[in-house]
Amino acid sequence: xxxxxxxxxxxxxxxxxxxxxxxxxxxxxxxxxxxxxxxxxxxxxxxxxxxxxxxxxxxxxxxxxxxxxxxxxxxxxxxxxxxxxxxxxxxxxxxxxxxxxxxxxxxxxxxxxxxxxxxxxxxxxxxxxxxxxxxxxxxxxxxxxxxxxxxxxxxxxxxxxxxxxxxxxxxxxxxxxxxxxxxxxxxxxxxxxxxxxxxxxxxxxxxxxxxxxxxxxxxxxxxxxxxxxxxxxxxxxxxxxxxxxxxxxxxxxxxxxxxxxxxxxxxxxxxxxxxxxxxxxxxxxxxxxxxxxxxxxxxxxxxxxxxxxxxxxxxxxxxxxxxxxxxxxxxxxxxxxxxxxxxxxxxxxxxxxxxxxxxxxxxxxxxxxxxxxxxxxxxxxxxxxxxxxxxxxxxxxxxxxxxxxxxxxxxxxxxxxxxxxxxxxxxxxxxxxxxxxxxxxxxxxxxxxxxxxxxxxxxxxxxxxxxxx
Numbered sequence: 338x339x340x341x342x343x344x345x346x347x348x349x350x351x352x353x354x355x356x357x358x359x360x361x362x363x364x365x366x367x368x369x370x371x372x373x374x375x376x377x378x379x380x381x382x383x384x385x386x387x388x389x390x391x392x393x394x395x396x397x398x399x400x401x402x403x404x405x406x407x408x409x410x411x412x413x414x415x416x417x418x419x420x421x422x423x424x425x426x427x428x429x430x431x432x433x434x435x436x437x438x439x440x441x442x443x444x445x446x447x448x449x450x451x452x453x454x455x456x457x458x459x460x461x462x463x464x465x466x467x468x469x470x471x472x473x474x475x476x477x478x479x480x481x482x483x484x485x486x487x488x489x490x491x492x493x494x495x496x497x498x499x500x501x502x503x504x505x506x507x508x509x510x511x512x513x514x515x516x517x518x519x520x521x522x523x524x525x526x527x528x529x530x531x532x533x534x535x536x537x538x539x540x541x542x543x544x545x546x547x548x549x550x551x552x553x554x555x556x557x558x559x560x561x562x563x564x565x566x567x568x569x570x571x572x573x574x575x576x577x578x579x580x581x582x583x584x585x586x587x588x589x590x591x592x593x594x595x596x597x598x599x600x601x602x603x604x605x606x607x608x609x610x611x612x613x614x615x616x617x618x619x620x621x622x623x624x625x626x627x628x629x630x631x632x633x634x635x636x637x638x639x640x641x642x643x644x645x646x647x648x649x650x651x652x653x654x655x656x657x658x659x660x661x662x663x664x665x666x667x668x669x670x671x672x673x674x675x676x677x678x679x680x681x682x683x684x685x686x687x688x689x690x691x692x693x694x695x696x697x698x699x700x701x702x703x704x705x706x707x708x709x710x711x712x713x714x715x716x717x718x719x720x721x722x723x724x725x726x727x728x729x730x731x732x733x734x735x736x737x738x739x740x741x742x743x744x745x746x747x748x749x750x751x752x753x754x755x756x757x758x759x760x761x762x763x764x765x766x767x768x769x770x771x772x773x774x775x776x777x778x779x780x781x782x783x784x785x786x787x788x789x790x791x792x793x794x795x796x797x798x799x800x801x802x803x804x805x806x
Contacts, residue, residue, distance in 0.1 A: 340390065341393070342735050343410045344417070346456075349733050350386065351410065355391070356402025358410065360383055361733065366610065369529075373398055378443070379406040389528070408443035412436070413456075420457040423570035428454040470738040474534050474558065483743045487751045495571040505535075505556040506571055507746050512574040513550040514754070519543030520582040521714060524592070527725045530732050532739040536560065538728075539568065542721050546760035549720040550753050554746045556739075567597035573599060585715075587611040588699055594618055607704040610717040613643050617804040623675045629804075637799050638665050644798035646706045647783055648791075653701045654694065657685050657790050669743075710783050713776075720731065775801060 341353045345360070352359040359371035361385060365587040374396075383398035416435045423431065432453055445452070471477040476578055477499070486509060490718035495506035516522070521544050526537040537560065541553035553572065573579055585606040586592045593605050619637060622630055629636045641660060648656045660666060666673060670778050679689055684704060686694035706716040732745055748761070782797040789797075 339409075340385075340387065340392065343407075344414050350735050352387070353407045353410070354385060354395075355381060355446045356404045356407065357398060358403075358407060358779065359383070361730075364729060366722060367614070368393065369729075370391075375400060404445055405440070406421045407447050412439055412443065412447070412727045413453075415458070417460050420460055424461060428457040429743055431457055448598075458584065463523055468740055470740070471534065474501050476740070477503065477534065477668075479505075479743075482745075483740065485745050492747065492750065494575050497567065497571070502558050502564065504567055504571065505742070506568065506575075507554040507750075508552060508575075512750070513579075513748065515545050516541070516543045516548075516552045516581075516759075517576060520642060521610060522581045523715075523721045524586050525721045525725065526560070527729070529735050530725070530729045530742070531736065532556065533736045534739055538742070540721070540724070541572075543714075543723070548756065548760060549715070549724075550756065551721075551724055554749070556742070560589070560591060560596050562591035564593055566598060569595055569599035578601065584716075586720070588615060590706075593703075604705060606709070607699065609646060609704070609706050610722070611801070612646060612684075612704045613624075613640075615683075615802045616643050620804065621678060621681050623679070625672075625676065625758060634665075635669075636804075639676070639795065640799035640802065640804060641792075641795040642677075644795040644802070645684075646704055646712060647798045648701055648794075649707050649786070650705045653705065654685060656791050656795070657681070661797060664791055671739045687727050711777060722762060745786060753806075 341349050343353060343358075344427075347435045350361060351374065358374045360374050360376075362370045364370070365386075368376055368388040370387055371387060373379075373381040375381040376383075380399055381399050382396060384394075384396040386394035410754055412435055415433060416460075417550050419426075420428070420431050426434075429450075432450065439447070443614045446453040448456075468480060479496070480494060482489070486492045490510060492507050493505060494508050495503040495504065504740050523542040525540070526539040527540075528537050529607075531538045535556040535558055537557050539555040539557050540551045541561055542549050542551045555568055557568065580600060581603055583604045583606050584596055584598070584600065585608055587723055588607050588611055596603065596605055597799055605648075616639070625639075626634075629639060642657075645653050645656055645660070661677065666677070681697075685701070686697040689692055726750065728745065731748070732741065734741070757776055779798065782794065782801070784798070
């Protein structure tokens with residue numbers, strides 16, 4: 338059974354599944370959590386955990402479902418859409434069009450006709466102030482209001498022009514000047530908050546005044562390497578001299594290849610969170626998920642493989658061999674072979690007949706964090722993931738219309754300026770104690786690398802994090 342998104346009376350997203358209605362509660366890493374809309378009225382603890390429109394966890398309700406109520410919500414959503422699509426129709430005619438498909442049970446639970454008519458008039462009045470959502474990227478014409486920042490400086494810095502492969506790039510001259518001075522960039526895409534005309538929102542962030550700020554907002558039509566190339570070409574043509582020392586991305590070949598072409602002197606870094614997430618997906622694919630959850634020693638041993646990320650690059654291959662030779666891995670060889678084969682092929686490189694390692698799918702230098710930990714450079718894109726979660730909460734809608742999305746970009750740009758001014762004043766971002774403690778523990782273990790056995794070192798690192806369960 339698929340989930341279905343509907344709108345609340347105030348235009349916020351709701352989610353329906355198995356006859357229940359859910360409202361947004363919060364976002365976690367790479368997932369959203371929705372709670373039963375009766376969480377206050379009936380103290381219901383029903384929850385859905387959703388990732389990429391798929392349910393990964395479901396918590397039970399304390400009441401029966403109400404499919405009739407969902408039908409009413411869907412009908413009201415259609416009524417609002419029809420009221421905007423057909424401004425020539427009187428409210429009574431709009432109601433007539435929608436009500437023909439209703440069951441008698443749902444029709445009985447509709448709001449009063451006078452209330453529905455007021456709703457139609459209200460949303461029509463609101464819609465008059467916003468341009469119509471275009472049907473295609475070829476039809477998209479961007480008014481001047483959406484080309485400028487809130488203080489009327491140029492914001493839409495690149496528009497590739499009409500066509501289904503259209504790219505829009507938003508930033509400011511000041512942001513790009515700051516990005517030019519940034520040694521480390523962080524780039525990531527998100528899909529659920531992208532306007533329906535585009536496939537993804539792609540943002541580029543930089544460390545400025547010891548904080549990570551989004552500086553470039555792009556709307557992209559797909560995830561093709563050629564599209565990322567066009568994006569980086571446009572960025573470099575707008576601001577010459579952009580050449581960061583590192584760019585952190587997720588493990589997507591199309592992105593990495595395009596960065597290599599356009600920033601040949603830049604070191605590409607993989608995000609540690611996405612690294613562990615990839616390993617966790619393979620734990621699931623090999624049928625080891627339940628054992629990982631129920632067997633704490635097994636889980637620790639799996640994390641010890643990912644802890645190789647904190648071993649110096651030149652020592653990783655030998656450390657991997659040493660780990661494979663430990664008592665646990667040799668005793669459980671049959672069980673672990675599908676996972677260790679995957680890890681070796683993907684992250685280390687398989688040994689060939691001549692006893693030489695073939696290139697891994699992702700080279701060790703890409704996913705290794707040892708040097709960055711020593712230099713206190715962030716190992717993950719978590720601040721970027723956090724920004725995307727906050728941005729999603731601000732929009733409070735799945736696949737908004739393009740005008741709402743651009744307005745949100747503009748507001749983020751305004752917020753950035755305020756936060757940068759506060760940094761210039763001397764205010765510093767407060768890092769939560771648990772993150773400080775986590776970083777300090779990792780640093781302590783890392784400093785002991787030359788003084789303890791590699792197995793103990795990997796156990797020490799592995800005790801400090803979890804895979805993305």
